[in-house]
Amino acid sequence: MYREFRHILRVSGTDIDGTKxxxxxxxxxxxxxxxxxxxxxKAAELRPELRMGELSEGDVQKLEDVMRxxxxxxxxxxxxxxxxxxxxxxDMHLIGADLVLSGKxxxxxMKDIRTWKGVQHSLGLKVRGxxxxxxxxxxxxxxxxxxxxxxxxxAAARAGEEKEEKK
Numbered sequence: 651m652y653r654e655f656r657h658i659l660r661v662s663g664t665d666i667d668g669t670k671x672x673x674x675x676x677x678x679x680x681x682x683x684x685x686x687x688x689x690x691x692k693a694a695e696l697r698p699e700l701r702m703g704e705l706s707e708g709d710v711q712k713l714e715d716v717m718r719x720x721x722x723x724x725x726x727x728x729x730x731x732x733x734x735x736x737x738x739x740x741d742m743h744l745i746g747a748d749l750v751l752s753g754k755x756x757x758x759x760m761k762d763i764r765t766w767k768g769v770q771h772s773l774g775l776k777v778r779g780x781x782x783x784x785x786x787x788x789x790x791x792x793x794x795x796x797x798x799x800x801x802x803x804x805a806a807a808r809a810g811e812e813k814e815e816k817k
Contacts, residue, residue: 653704653706655668655701655703655704656668656702656703656705657669657703659702659703659705659710661675661676661679661702661710661713662679662714662717662745662746663746664678664679664680664746666678666679666702667702668701668702668703668704669701669702669703670702671698671699671702672687672691672697672698672699672700672701672702672705673687673688673691673698674687675701675702676690676691676702676713676717679717679745679746680745680746681731681743681744681745681746681748681749682717682745685729686729686731689720689725690713690717690720690725691713693716693720693723693724694709694712694713694716696712696713717743717745718745720743721741721742727741730742730743731744731749732744732752736756736759757771
């Protein structure tokens with residue numbers, strides 16, 4: 651039984667190289683790491699030594715279904731990337747655009763309720779306890795603003811000269 655080899659495969663909105671083995675190919679999808687990919691391949695009952703290009707459309711659909719709802723296939727919740735979701739309370743695993751969107755909504759939620767992390771995000775500062783005294787200075791004026799100080803001193807000097815001329 652000969653299957654046509656596909657060099658580029660579309661899985662969960664991501665183009666994947668068909669020459670990669672299953673675990674490494676699936677790992678190219680955003681939100682899928684090596685351990686989760688191995689668990690998905692095992693749950694989908696596929697051989698890990700297969701190449702991505704050798705998969706049939708049914709196999710691709712099965713992989714996508716396992717990645718979308720891994721709890722249905724008996725995968726443990728400890729390998730999910732979204733445990734106890736705020737809205738639903740369920741353990742889920744998000745991939746692709748859903749992962750990016752949920753990250754943005756989480757940050758917006760933190761900004762809305764004015765948590766420390768939300769304030770740091772809104773100010774464009776470091777969030778995870780990194781130092782800010784010497785790093786993270788790109789794109790903003792930090793420290794002594796020499797131009798402002800010099801202009802203020804010149805303006806004060808001019809104002810002092812004008813007062814003396816009036817007397």
